[in-house]
Amino acid sequence: MKKYIILLAIFAYAIQLFAQEETEKVKDTPVSPPFESGILIDAQTTVIPDARTLEFIIQHKFGSMQNGTSDLWGIYAPGANVRLGLNYTPIKNFQIGIGQTKKNMYTDFNAKWTVFQQTEQNKVPVSIALYGVFAIDGRNEDAFGTGDIRHSGESGIFHLGFDDRFSYFSQLIIGRKFCDWFSLQAGASFTHYNLVDHDYNHDIIGAHVNGRIKFSPQGSLMFTYDHPLKIKNITEQSTWDTHAKPNLAFGVEIFTFTHAFQIYVGTADGIIPQDIMTYNQNDWKNKGLAIGFTITRLWMF
Numbered sequence: 001m002k003k004y005i006i007l008l009a010i011f012a013y014a015i016q017l018f019a020q021e022e023t024e025k026v027k028d029t030p031v032s033p034p035f036e037s038g039i040l041i042d043a044q045t046t047v048i049p050d051a052r053t054l055e056f057i058i059q060h061k062f063g064s065m066q067n068g069t070s071d072l073w074g075i076y077a078p079g080a081n082v083r084l085g086l087n088y089t090p091i092k093n094f095q096i097g098i099g100q101t102k103k104n105m106y107t108d109f110n111a112k113w114t115v116f117q118q119t120e121q122n123k124v125p126v127s128i129a130l131y132g133v134f135a136i137d138g139r140n141e142d143a144f145g146t147g148d149i150r151h152s153g154e155s156g157i158f159h160l161g162f163d164d165r166f167s168y169f170s171q172l173i174i175g176r177k178f179c180d181w182f183s184l185q186a187g188a189s190f191t192h193y194n195l196v197d198h199d200y201n202h203d204i205i206g207a208h209v210n211g212r213i214k215f216s217p218q219g220s221l222m223f224t225y226d227h228p229l230k231i232k233n234i235t236e237q238s239t240w241d242t243h244a245k246p247n248l249a250f251g252v253e254i255f256t257f258t259h260a261f262q263i264y265v266g267t268a269d270g271i272i273p274q275d276i277m278t279y280n281q282n283d284w285k286n287k288g289l290a291i292g293f294t295i296t297r298l299w300m301f
Contacts, residue, residue, distance in 0.1 A: 028121040029119060029120055030117040030118065030119055030120070031118045031119065031120055032177075033047050034047065034127065034175055034176070034177035035047045035175075035212060036220070036253065036255040036260050037253075037255065037260040037296050038095065038112070038296075039057065039059075040262070041210070041222060041249045041251060041262060041264050041292070041294060042224055042226070042249060042266070042268065042271065042273070043185075043208065043210045044112060044129070044131045044171070045129075045173070045175065045185065045210075046117075046128070046185065047114075048089055048094070048095045048112060048114050048129075049089050049298055049300075050092075051091055051092045052090070053088070053089045053300050053301070054086065054087070054299045054301065055086070055088070055097075055296055055297070055298050056084075056085070056086055056299075057083070057084070057085040057294070057296050058082075058083075058084060058293075058295040058296075059082065059083040059084075059292070059293075059294050060081070060083075060292060061081045061266075061268075061269060061271065061290055061291075062074045062075050062080050062290050062292065063076075063077025063078055063079040064077060064079065064287065064289070064290050065287065065289050065291065066287035073291060074290050074291055075291065079269060080102075081101065081102050081103045081269055081270070082101070082102045083100065083101040083102070083271040084099060084100055085099030085100075085108075086098055086099070087110075093113065093114040093117070094113050095112045095113075096109075096110070096111050097109070097110045097111070098110075099272070101272055101275075103270060103271070103275065104137050104138070104275070105137070105138030105139050106137060106138065106272055107138055108133050108134065108135040108136075108272050109133070109135075110131070110132065110133045111131070111132055112129055112130070112131045113129065113130045113131075114128070114129045115128045115129065115130060125176065126175060126176045127173075127174070127175045128174050128175075129173040130170075130173075131170070131173060132168070132170045133169040133170075133272060133273060133274060134166070135168075135169075135272055135274060135275075136165050136166060137165040137166075137167070141160050144160050144164070160195075163194055165195070167192065167194065167274045167275075167278075168190075168191070168192045168193075169189060169191050169192075169272070169274040169277070170189065170190050171187050171189040171190075171273070172187055172188050173185055173186075181213060181214040181215070182211070182212075182213055182214070183211055184209075184210075184211040185208075185210050185211060186208065186209050187207070187208040187209075188205070188206070188208070189206040189207075189208060189273065190203070190204075190205055190206075191204040191205075191206065191273070191274045191277040191278055192204075192274075193278060197242075199241070199242045200242050200278065200279075201235055201236050201237060202236065203234050204229075204234075204244070204277050205228075206228050206229060206277045207226075207227045207229060208227070209225045210222070210224040218256065219253065219254055220252070220255075221250070221251075221252060222252070222253050222264070223248075223249065223250040224247070224248075224249045224266070225246065225247070225248050226247040226268075226276055228243065228244040228246070228278075230243060244276070244278055244280045244281070245267065245281060245282065246267070247266060247267050247268040247276050247280050248267050248284050249265065249268070249292075250264060250266070251263050251265065251266075252264070257298075258297060258298045259296065260295070261294075261295050262293060262294040262295075263291070263292075264292055265289045265290065265291055266292055267280065267282040267289060267290075268280040268282060269282060
């Protein structure tokens, strides 16, 4: 009888181990972060730091490189732009932030939510994030112009309202980590300005691609490409003379557990996304590149 009891006990224990192994096999955890930071040059990634993490961001763009050595490839050229930002992750996979940009003295409020994370066993094959920015143009009223205005044969008196300073950007981001050294993202966006000059569009739809190639434990090559689409059904213009040009940037990222340093060359002199999608007139084919860098620092609480 004792032999049967021992055999049953061994059999039950074996079943328990087998069930535990099967459960562990079924459990599908998220892949390691496809990017080292939530920001890639100008673009957002699907990565959000752990809950209760504070992130400080410095984004700096120098002037155009077109004059070469005379102004040290734009480092001493006029037209530099800077943004200082703070992001906080109150709960898992959700981030809020605020920033201040030199160009147009934009104050921006942003939020990002990673809806799905890619998993190790590909039950969720991609990561999906939603990103939004609300910005306020902080320039003096004189910068907007007032008084009598004429457009399309009509005239009227223009008085600047506070809501005329508002602009919006929303984006869907889909990304995949293909292997330990290569990650790629694509996205679609919608930009809206409450007030633009008469020869610009209020609404713009854009397409985005960005990625990185990791070449060492702490280094990566990276690129971003933002393309404002020409869609006749939503344009307010008869020509595309002022339509924003694509933003192309590529560079190198060096990172640690709490820091990321990115240095790059790119076309857009704007930093917040709605400005890039609406106003970029620099062309990489025509000496429109400029040097920039991004620094991030994390504090976990």
